[in-house]
Amino acid sequence: MIVPRYTREIPQRYRLEAEKCTGCGFIAFPPRLICPECGKKSFEKIKLQPEGKILTYTIIHVAADEFATQTPFPVAIIETKDGARLTAQVVDCSPDEVATGKEVRLMLRRIQKEGKAGILQYGYKAVLNR
């Protein structure tokens, strides 16, 4: 992923910045220009709580080239304590420890690199609470 495209998302990837609709309270992660629930166009900036639980997950055994050396690795859909949803890898555990309902903490980790000589790209990954 080229640098400008990556840096645009840094507020979300590094700091879990989101926006809360001032009309209905819907949390947009990533931020949006219009609320999909009530249509209002006014939001306040918030930071998601970096804690949540696993709603569903998979173990990826066949990955795109960029992730091929990491297989098998778990990926989960996580609901944060604020009620926002995101997709992230679950790390620092054996794949068979991952289960629906388990609580996780979101941590800043390396996600990808841009080719062989490009920048390292960081973002959130989930770690099981133990």
Next chain:
Amino acid sequence: MRDVYIVGVGMTKFGELWDKSLRDLFVEAALKAMENAGVDHIDSMYVGAMSPGLFVAQEHISALLADYLGNNCIPAAHVESACASGGIAVRQGFFEVASGASEIVLAGGVEKMNDGADVTFALATASDQEYEAFHGVTFPGLYAMIARAHMEKYGTTREQLAEVAVKNHEHGLMNPNAQFRMAIKREAVMKSTMVADPLGLLDCSPVTDGAAAVIICSEEVAKKSGKPLVKIRTSAQATAFATLHARKDLASIPSVACAAQTAYKDSGLKPEDIDVMEIHDCFTIAELVVTEELGICERGKSGAAVESGMTRLGGKIPVNTSGGLKSKGHPVGATGVAQIIEIVEQLRGEAGERQVEGARLGLAQNMGGSGGSCVIHILEGQS
């Protein structure tokens, strides 16, 4: 809007076709469709393809393919909605004829997937690049998360998922154009190499080259053709939640329910009126969830429905008599058009060993991505 008919169908064999290029495949299917319809010209053309740019580094295929079909000067457009591209090409052709703008429109679909591209990456571009694919989730991975949610919410079993693949391979055995004409056993599906847990290789549709085309026309052209009449009773489309994690119910595909509601309302038909269906079984779980969204069975009961034989040829509502994406193959952009072809052949009584006796109404459901887009056509045979 005036009535619209499908008067010709044509497709290539589906498979790993190393000796055929993107343009060869499309032109072969298009010429077969024109010959089948008995027309010597087309007024306009739509071609569905998910990503010729990533698969073979070729964009601007509208002009290229029209040219190679021997048609310069006609309007032609490439339409894209991931794996629903083909169904949406048919929908554009439907509107063009319904509006009276054209008499004869070719709607085709093509994908050349086996030409050295990173297929897993290319397919994952149909997901949310920044918030799904960036984190390493693949397409099978997204459907695997739907499968897990469905299994945990409703008790759907691994055996029931496998049964979808077993059934569709049974049907595909009877389809000369299918990529994998072989029967498979339930145990083989369950033991197949893991792709994205709980989905194994035999839960996944294959990587396929192929093309399919139909000729869409006015009633006047259809009647002159002398072909059995097949009318497009309704064309419905919806988009909803391209990003999987945004869905309130992770065991659902809301775009299918939305499109189905429109299709049933527009046509005045109910699910039980339909004689045969083609469903987008890109993964075994997809067929199960869509069966529920289309109202063939209650929510959470699709696993039991497939196990009961209800959706098998000879059952109450046969699903994927063509072999589905699983056995017939899934050249992404061609799939939606190939589904329409199976339904047309069923309604014409030309499906051979796969024929559903007395089929009069057929439904084709085609979807894109993890279900962010869905297009449904209901066709009616009038022979």
